[in-house]
Amino acid sequence: MTIKGNTTHVGSLVYQVVQLLNSLNAVGQSRHEAKRRARAVGFDKPVGVHGLGTVEKYIKRNVHFAKWCRANYGAKTLDGITQEMVDGYFATLADGSASTWDTDISALNKLRVAMELHGIDCRFAPPPGRPRRLAERLHQQSYSAQQIARLLAVLPEPYRLMAELQWETGARWVSLKRLRAGDIQNNVWISGKGGQGQWRPVTRRFRSELLRWIGNAPADARVFARSYGAYRAALVRACHTAGVPYDGTHALRRSFARRRLGELMRLGQPERKAREIIAKEMGHGDKRGRITWAYAGKDVVAGL
Numbered sequence: 001m002t003i004k005g006n007t008t009h010v011g012s013l014v015y016q017v018v019q020l021l022n023s024l025n026a027v028g029q030s031r032h033e034a035k036r037r038a039r040a041v042g043f044d045k046p047v048g049v050h051g052l053g054t055v056e057k058y059i060k061r062n063v064h065f066a067k068w069c070r071a072n073y074g075a076k077t078l079d080g081i082t083q084e085m086v087d088g089y090f091a092t093l094a095d096g097s098a099s100t101w102d103t104d105i106s107a108l109n110k111l112r113v114a115m116e117l118h119g120i121d122c123r124f125a126p127p128p129g130r131p132r133r134l135a136e137r138l139h140q141q142s143y144s145a146q147q148i149a150r151l152l153a154v155l156p157e158p159y160r161l162m163a164e165l166q167w168e169t170g171a172r173w174v175s176l177k178r179l180r181a182g183d184i185q186n187n188v189w190i191s192g193k194g195g196q197g198q199w200r201p202v203t204r205r206f207r208s209e210l211l212r213w214i215g216n217a218p219a220d221a222r223v224f225a226r227s228y229g230a231y232r233a234a235l236v237r238a239c240h241t242a243g244v245p246y247d248g249t250h251a252l253r254r255s256f257a258r259r260r261l262g263e264l265m266r267l268g269q270p271e272r273k274a275r276e277i278i279a280k281e282m283g284h285g286d287k288r289g290r291i292t293w294a295y296a297g298k299d300v301v302a303g304l
Helices: 013-022 031-040 052-073 083-091 098-117 132-137 145-154 159-169 173-178 204-214 228-242 250-266 271-281 298-302
Strands: 188-191 197-200
Touching: 013 052, 013 098, 052 083, 052 098, 083 098, 145 159, 145 228, 145 250, 159 173, 159 188, 159 204, 159 228, 159 250, 173 188, 173 228, 197 271, 250 271
Parallel strands: none
Antiparallel strands: 188 197
């Protein structure tokens, strides 16, 4: 077996994984054009990975998988990995978090795509779904407007502004990290995956607070020069003080989705249309709103 970019020797199992996944690196390329090309050759979606963070995450998780197969089964090449190894690996994840399980599923599927593109025999597939105990433990925490108010009241700056921006726009953490002073105008530019982004409205009061925070900073200056660890630690402390359950920064994103679903339906939007709107606002690739179910389930509609 040989891999593109490595024709003189097979290389270690970890090296093979890194080479293959790097071959899918499509950072900076048009996702729209990639979708068109994928459909032309019979794929449902682009085979490349358009986000730099996603490329790095998939490499990290697949390297972890490869090392596990090598340590526990003596696997030396990708075409030597069997379904038994995959099943054994995912059995070790069954008591972990749902997010880790889902990330490893996505990463392994990308590895299988890369193997197929390079003509490498693939004799395995990831599990079709989560174990029940993982599905039951899946993060579903979101906050009411009253809980958000208590949380924001005890968060120090700039973490209060970061949390409120997630609550107002549904932004991801990575969007906060990328935000520049020039991105705050009448609306706020929220970057998304694959280099995409959109202008999102915020209240006039909150916009004024953002502008006061950045002051006379140049347009390319980062608005929130804080690490994820620092933001997370601030949220954990604030949740404890405010008596609000902590469930990661994504809880604020889920809170936005649930609030918006209620708002749109009260304005007369049918549920399906409301979910489509929210999917677009949150930067989901699935514009039909199916992913929104993970953020705002049936109980939101039942409570209207």
